Amino acid sequence: MTGEGDQLVIADNQTGISVREACLGHRTLILQSQKGDCIAFQQLYRRYQPRVRATLYQLCGSEMLDDLLQEVFFRVWRGLPKLRQPSYFSTWLYRICWNVATDGRRQFAKRQLERELPTTEGEDTPTLDEQLSRPQDTPDLMQLHYQDLVQRALDSLSLEHRAVLVLHDLEDLPQKEIGQILQIPTGTVKSRLYYARNAIRQYLQQQGVIL
Amino acid sequence: MTRLPHDDQPLIQFLKQNRPIPPTTPNLVEKQLMQWVVKERRVSSSKPILVRWLISGAIATAGLVTWQLWKSSPSTQQMATQPEEIESFVIDSWNGTNEQLSYATTETQLENAWLMLEESYSTSKNKTNRQ
DSSP: OHHHHHHHHHHHHOOSOOHHHHHSOHHHHHHHHHTTOHHHHHHHHHHHHHHHHHHHHHHHOSTTHHHHHHHHHHHHHHHGGGOOOGGGHHHHHHHHHHHHHHHHHHHHHHHHHHHTOOOOHHHHSOOHHHHHTSOOSSHHHHHHHHHHHHHHHHHTSOHHHHHHHIIIIISOOOHHHHHHHHTOOHHHHHHHHHHHHHHHHHHHHHTTOOO | OOSOGGGGHHHHHHHHHTOOOOOOOOHHHHHHHHHHHHHHHHHHHHHHHHHHHHHHHHHHHHHHHHHHHHHHSHHHHHHHHHHHHHHHHHHHHHHHHHHHHHHHHHHHHHHHHHHHHHHHHHHHHHHHHHO
8 A cells, every 4th residue: 555655656746647647548547446546546537637627617617616626536436446337437427527516506505595695796797897898909818708708608507508518519528428427318408408509699699799 | 499500600619719717726636636545445445354354244143043043943843743744654655555455466366266257157168068
């Protein structure tokens, strides 16, 4: 155990990709992690972390993002020995991601209710004047403004519609896989996607975006 | 649903280009996670020993209970009465064989008697014919 602990430290100290990491394939990483190999799991985490983090961020925002990310990978580590088909790892991971996101949102909503903050909606969502007063003369700021708009447009959707849109249009997952992740029929995925796209288009157009 | 997929392309492109980028992950997140993972592994690695003890204990207990039940169950009485049943069966079957034997002997006796009668009848008949 101590040997592996040392290896972990070595892996931490390494800034680039180690030789072992480069050699280990995706399937091997999963199989090694299933056997309890912490280093293989660390590599698996590094490989999937950006996608999981982005999905969580698009579903739940920046609130509790790090906690949710850790929760996802902790559940992955615990559940890996039970995963029978490594080929379904990605779908399974997104499924966990979805479960953690829904749980996280529920907790967040509960906390918000408990706090009963006196903040009004106007504080969270900037007014039209504030939006117009944003400096949009440089491309970078324009990009930031559009990113903010997309984030708010996603926030305006229900979690179910947002999840379908994020997984399909941003994560490029096929509709069938999304159905498996969210445990809904493919027809429902299609209808939710149609609704979500229309709603987000409407929102963006209201904000002055020409599509 | 009548909208064609290519109609959505500008929207999808816009969303992809301006997708919200999450803030960079602090290194602490990975470190904490890996610490938990190692800790969890240590706990789970000590589990098999405990599980092994539990399983062997459960098997021993189950064996004892089964043995006790077997000892005190009515099936033992049945086992005890089995020789008696076998004995009675043997006696019955023996009697049956005796009966059959007796029936067979009487039958052969009758047959012999009949043959004797028939012989005596035929000899007497021959005598009368000669006369």
